Amino acid sequence: MTTELKPDPSVIGGVPVAPFALLPEPEKLFAKRAARFAFLAQSSNLAPYLTFLGDLTQVQARLVADLPPPALPDAARIEVARAARMPPIDRQSAIADPVLHETLDRLCAGAAAIDIPAPARQALEAVSLAPREDRDWLLGNVLTDTIPADSVAPHLFAAAAAQVHMARIAATLDVAQLVPIRTGICPCCGGRAATSRVIGLKELENVRYAACATCATQWNEVRIKCLCCGSTKGLSYRSAETAKATVKAETCDECQSWVKIFYTLTNPAIEPIADDVGSLGLDLMMKETAYRRGGFDPYLTGY
Known part of the structure; x- marks a missing residue:
């Protein structure tokens, strides 16, 4: 008895590949x-x-x-x-x-x-x-x-x-019909990223997905890159808590913007939009800096 082997698009050369997008x-x-x-x-x-x-x-x-x-x-x-x-x-x-x-x-x-x-x-x-x-x-x-x-x-x-x-x-x-638009832009509806999360998928860890507040699509982004301008230079991370905080502000000196990044490996329950609102304290802290919020979340407009 033989078993038919089928190619797995999530694995290239034996190395797992993160799916480009996670649809809602x-x-x-x-x-x-x-x-x-x-x-x-x-x-x-x-x-x-x-x-x-x-x-x-x-x-x-x-x-x-x-x-x-x-x-x-x-x-x-x-x-x-x-x-x-x-x-x-x-x-x-x-x-x-x-x-x-x-x-x-x-x-x-x-x-x-x-x-x-x-x-x-x-x-x-x-x-x-x-x-x-x-x-x-x-x-x-x-x-x-x-x-x-x-x-x-x-x-x-x-x-x-x-x-x-x-x-x-x-x-x-x-998902196979979707293509990257540009950094920080939803490949389904063209919306700006609200937040991003570092998550684990199957055999993959520390994979970053940006989240759209409108259509709820999540898409794979480079781990260290500004979601507003695409720069990989001048990035730093700030937190209202400790160095091991599950939410940080990713700041960019190139465009003076910041976007929240969540770390779900220690807290898988984090939800990109609910936890965006729940971490308002970070927004208030960042208001005291020269950086402007780059993530779009209609539930936080005005803060």
């Missing part, structure tokens, strides 16, 4: 994120905000299975994007998808039933009643990673809807 599984993604928000709230000064985000993320998790299918990039779009080194998901086109607006409607309805701080509830009511033109503006800002600091609250709900919509699209893509 939306239901699991939002359920895990909600649980992480709830856990972090148990021992944080940010407990009210973390609890709110955990409840909102539970709404996202419930929505995933009940929504109609979103508009997906067709084979021609994917091939053109691949050839031009562009993301296959067109963010501008997504704004016009009726399913995204239905997602926002349903998210607002679900959010109305959870415990929300008064200012956020006023924003939720405003978004729920907003005309299409205003909603397009909110979603357009979210999908261009440019949320105005003076209207964070309504954009938070638009961002939560966009996360559901874009993760559902990203989940349908084929």
